[in-house]
Amino acid sequence: MSSTAQCTVHTERVAVRLGALTIGAGPAVVIGGPGADVHWISLRDRRGGVSSAESVAAARAWGAGPVLVEPSSEEDLPLIAERADGVVVGAAWMRASGLVRAVAGLGLPVLLHRHPSATLEEWLAIAGRCAAEGNDGVVLCESGGRAPLGAAAPDLALMRAARGRSGHPVLAGLGADPALASAAVAAGADGLLLDPSAGERDALAAREAVRIVGALTRRESPDSVVAAREAIDRVDAALAVLLERRAELAGTIQRLKPVGGFAGRDADRERRLVAEMARRAPVLGEARLAPIMNAVIEAGLHLAEEHRSAPRSRGADRGTETLGTEASRE
Ligand SMILES: O=C(O)C(=O)C[C@]1(C(=O)O)C=C[C@@H](O)C=C1
Structure with missing residues (x-):
């Protein structure tokens, strides 16, 4: 050759x-x-x-x-x-x-x-x-x-x-x-x-x-509904891991902020994070991302407020181990 x-x-x-x-x-x-x-x-x-x-x-x-x-x-x-x-x-x-x-x-x-x-x-x-x-x-x-x-x-x-x-x-x-x-x-x-x-x-x-x-x-x-649904299921699996991780981090912020929870909401920070996400998701764009992120942020705030009124042991409600399995092995 x-x-x-x-x-x-x-x-x-x-x-x-x-x-x-x-x-x-x-x-x-x-x-x-x-x-x-x-x-x-x-x-x-x-x-x-x-x-x-x-x-x-x-x-x-x-x-x-x-x-x-x-x-x-x-x-x-x-x-x-x-x-x-x-x-x-x-x-x-x-x-x-x-x-x-x-x-x-x-x-x-x-x-x-x-x-x-x-x-x-x-x-x-x-x-x-x-x-x-x-x-x-x-x-x-x-x-x-x-x-x-x-x-x-x-x-x-x-x-x-x-x-x-x-x-x-x-x-x-x-x-x-x-x-x-x-x-x-x-x-x-x-x-x-x-x-x-x-x-x-x-x-x-x-x-x-x-x-x-x-x-x-x-x-x-994918070229069929079944294959496209299977592909969506894989993307949703990744989204679930990221959403769970995000909620944990948002909870940390609520505990550390002088005023946490809904009372400490920061509209300017929310606008900036949506704009930053739109750079990576230009097809969705800011207008469509804003309500999605509003729901995500509010879910995190509700969770943080629930945890504040009834604190649970960390990770007590964790389900199947995911990528954490690999990290914790190292
Ligand atoms: O960054 C903060 O100050 C947060 O409390 C976190 C967070 C979020 O979930 O990203 C939640 C509420 C605020 O309005 C802004 C952002």
């Missing part, structure tokens, strides 16, 4: 269909762990006495949604062709060109891991070999090496470069630890890969990060 060709940036995105899901367009997905959109299993991790067919059947039973399978050898490929929705090429054998070619030849979507020592060029060349076999359905997965304490350390800059250079969807492999989930989605991951053994709480934290950060960073162009 000439150096000019190596610098080529593909603007054309290749979304990959996996069962009823699309990876690379629309919302980011979570693959692996409880409640995931997609499940995966490695037949290399199979315990003695359990057949490949039983292992794949067990993965199907983990939940609805597509199942990806990593073969332990070429012998598993007929079973995978028959019972799986996609194939995983593990980091340990991404360089086994014969097996990778046979995998690509199945015609199923391929999840291609990068070995920690493989360069971007080598990784993309293998994706190119799948394309040469007539298989364009490649999803690239970056897990990097191991950070201190054994956590996965995906190279997010490399993941992003892979997406820009190839157009293929990219995943960040996080092992069983959701600590980098928000960072990965913000860096452009089209999905997260978790270990099937990830715990309920960690899987939930990863799904929340995908939902909340994805709502802020991924532009969606």
Whole structure:
């Protein structure tokens, strides 16, 4: 490849269909762990006495949604062709060109891991070999090496470069630890890969990060009412987190101000914050934002006055943990 060709940036995105899901367009997905959109299993991790067919059947039973399978050898490929929705090429054998070619030849979507020592060029060349076999359905997965304490350390800059250079969807492999989930989605991951053994709480934290950060960073162009409602639900999830956080801060101000609550209302401050918001929401504009923010501010003031007359322990009425889960873990 000439150096000019190596610098080529593909603007054309290749979304990959996996069962009823699309990876690379629309919302980011979570693959692996409880409640995931997609499940995966490695037949290399199979315990003695359990057949490949039983292992794949067990993965199907983990939940609805597509199942990806990593073969332990070429012998598993007929079973995978028959019972799986996609194939995983593990980091340990991404360089086994014969097996990778046979995998690509199945015609199923391929999840291609990068070995920690493989360069971007080598990784993309293998994706190119799948394309040469007539298989364009490649999803690239970056897990990097191991950070201190054994956590996965995906190279997010490399993941992003892979997406820009190839157009293929990219995943960040996080092992069983959701600590980098928000960072990965913000860096452009089209999905997260978790270990099937990830715990309920960690899987939930990863799904929340995908939902909340994805709502802020991924532009969606839904083409049906159902898809647009699902996209609105994601934006509302982010709005709810921000509204709750805003109400807490407004409550702090009411406690600190010499005159708090409705009695200490500051119309000038309210006008300025609406004008500032309109810079980021020019389509809505000041005229439409003003009544929205009036309702938000009044809800915060009512809450602060309720708390003043009947103080509660901080956070006593908190519901599901969201992104706070990640922050509090650090
Ligand atoms: O900034 C303040 O002084 C507040 O009390 C906070 C706040 C708000 O919720 O943003 C609430 C009431 C005031 O009229 C202005 C702003």
